[in-house]
Amino acid sequence: MKLGAASCRLSEGGRFRRVLRLGAAACAALGAGFLLAGEAPSAPDLRSLVVLNDDGGWCWFQDERAVICKGRLVVGSVAAGRFEPSRRGDIEAVVYDLQTGAKTRCLLHDHLQLDDHDSPVFLLRGDGRLLALYAKHGPENRFYYRVSEAGGFTRWGPERTYSPSRSTRLTYSNLMRLADEGGRIYDFFRGLDGKWKPSYVYSDDDGETWRKGGIVIQSPAARPYVRYVSDGRATIHFLFTEGHPRDYDNSLYHMVYRGGMLRRSDGAPIAPLSKGLSRPDLATRIFRGDPDHVAWGVDIELDVKGRPCAVYSVQVGSAGLPPGQGGDDLRYRYARWDGSRWRDYPLAHAGTRLYAGEDDYSGLAAIDPRDVNTVFISTNADPVNGKPLISLADGRRHYEIFQGRTEDGGKSWRWTPVTRDSVVDNLRPIIPKPESGRTVLLWLRGKYRAYTRYEQEAVMLPLPSR
Numbered sequence: 001m002k003l004g005a006a007s008c009r010l011s012e013g014g015r016f017r018r019v020l021r022l023g024a025a026a027c028a029a030l031g032a033g034f035l036l037a038g039e040a041p042s043a044p045d046l047r048s049l050v051v052l053n054d055d056g057g058w059c060w061f062q063d064e065r066a067v068i069c070k071g072r073l074v075v076g077s078v079a080a081g082r083f084e085p086s087r088r089g090d091i092e093a094v095v096y097d098l099q100t101g102a103k104t105r106c107l108l109h110d111h112l113q114l115d116d117h118d119s120p121v122f123l124l125r126g127d128g129r130l131l132a133l134y135a136k137h138g139p140e141n142r143f144y145y146r147v148s149e150a151g152g153f154t155r156w157g158p159e160r161t162y163s164p165s166r167s168t169r170l171t172y173s174n175l176m177r178l179a180d181e182g183g184r185i186y187d188f189f190r191g192l193d194g195k196w197k198p199s200y201v202y203s204d205d206d207g208e209t210w211r212k213g214g215i216v217i218q219s220p221a222a223r224p225y226v227r228y229v230s231d232g233r234a235t236i237h238f239l240f241t242e243g244h245p246r247d248y249d250n251s252l253y254h255m256v257y258r259g260g261m262l263r264r265s266d267g268a269p270i271a272p273l274s275k276g277l278s279r280p281d282l283a284t285r286i287f288r289g290d291p292d293h294v295a296w297g298v299d300i301e302l303d304v305k306g307r308p309c310a311v312y313s314v315q316v317g318s319a320g321l322p323p324g325q326g327g328d329d330l331r332y333r334y335a336r337w338d339g340s341r342w343r344d345y346p347l348a349h350a351g352t353r354l355y356a357g358e359d360d361y362s363g364l365a366a367i368d369p370r371d372v373n374t375v376f377i378s379t380n381a382d383p384v385n386g387k388p389l390i391s392l393a394d395g396r397r398h399y400e401i402f403q404g405r406t407e408d409g410g411k412s413w414r415w416t417p418v419t420r421d422s423v424v425d426n427l428r429p430i431i432p433k434p435e436s437g438r439t440v441l442l443w444l445r446g447k448y449r450a451y452t453r454y455e456q457e458a459v460m461l462p463l464p465s466r
Helices: 024-030
Strands: 008-010 016-018 050-053 066-069 072-078 091-097 103-109 121-124 130-134 143-147 160-162 171-178 184-190 198-203 211-215 226-230 235-240 252-258 261-263 269-272 284-287 293-302 308-316 330-337 342-351 365-367 374-379 400-405 414-417 425-430 440-450 453-462
Touching: 050 072, 050 091, 050 103, 066 121, 072 121, 072 130, 072 453, 103 130, 103 143, 121 171, 130 171, 171 226, 171 235, 226 293, 235 293, 235 308, 252 308, 284 308, 284 330, 284 342, 293 365, 308 365, 330 374, 342 374, 342 400, 365 425, 374 425, 400 425
Parallel strands: none
Antiparallel strands: 008 016, 050 453, 066 072, 072 091, 091 103, 121 130, 130 143, 143 160, 171 184, 184 198, 198 211, 226 235, 235 252, 252 261, 252 284, 261 269, 293 308, 308 330, 330 342, 365 374, 374 400, 400 414, 425 440, 440 453
16 A cells, blocks of 8 residues: 655645656655656646635535536535535535636525535436436435526526435435436435445436435445446446445445446446345455445546546554544555456545544545546545644644546556645645636635535636646
């Protein structure tokens, strides 16, 4: 699990300096073979930063939390009421015009629940309108949904609900539309029929009405965690663990849905979607976990050939520790399917847990959907050597955003800071799917104490067009 040298690193106090070039043998001895030659990637310019919402939070097991449609960025979040107590638990969408800079904040649901797991997700329907969907973090058997009115995304139709069953305890939502299935929309969530398993419902009329599906992944652990991505045509990819890393020494797996079947990474059929996966190890294992190396999915995207690429975190060296005492050494790893096998590499030091009790909560990472060779990470450690990031502004340790770039499929990385010497934490980056080659980098900036206790703002930086 050691990480090697990179083209830039942090010295004590948070200043960046160039590292001397090392030979291949020295790189190998350091354990990760990070590429040293050449220039680090150019980071987005912080002078272009926009505060989209002064009060908001989101989790990372629901998507798409942000979309770009018709030149507008739509971002969902859950307000904590940090400035206006009347907004506490509000489900909100901010619509930002990427041309004019005009910004509108829309209230989707008043006082649903103060919990960042409730953040809304969006999907562009066949008629050009947006579907928004959101749910509480487990206490109810339903999700809520609304459809934007024609002509834009700042006005929304009436709220409706759907309950798959009386015993369902629903949380998270992940919306995907498959053009090759007549535009069928899938919502993958957790909690069908009172079981904490990945589940799905579907709609064949653009999200107007819904039908119950089934459980997608059975597991020996209580609750597998899944990250999803789709090509929008025929496939849906699943990146998942056996359970919560607090409860299980997770490995990491991949499977794909296509043509009614769940399949291994190489396309070999496993079972119909309607039947579901009977156990995780029937899928393709990317990483084998153990008590000292416990995995959790962070992000998954598709390359230009439609092959999956993933970033995940690993908690290192916490075997035998009770909750609240581990998580002092988190690492990011990067894996990509080359058509015949998964190539899996160390990516960066992720630093420490966000707070005790959720010892695997990292700052998270996002793969650029336009080019999976670019990754943005949040960490409170030097990405290369793991030393704490101490801000010159306040003398405290903070999470910062870094941009990483690989030229050899993930074996080695060059790192450039996007933020530095901050006085607050920079967490949970997102990169929406592009429109006409254009997208943005989003993250949460502020204080995060727990998923029901945070003081954050959602910010945005434009990324160069490609």
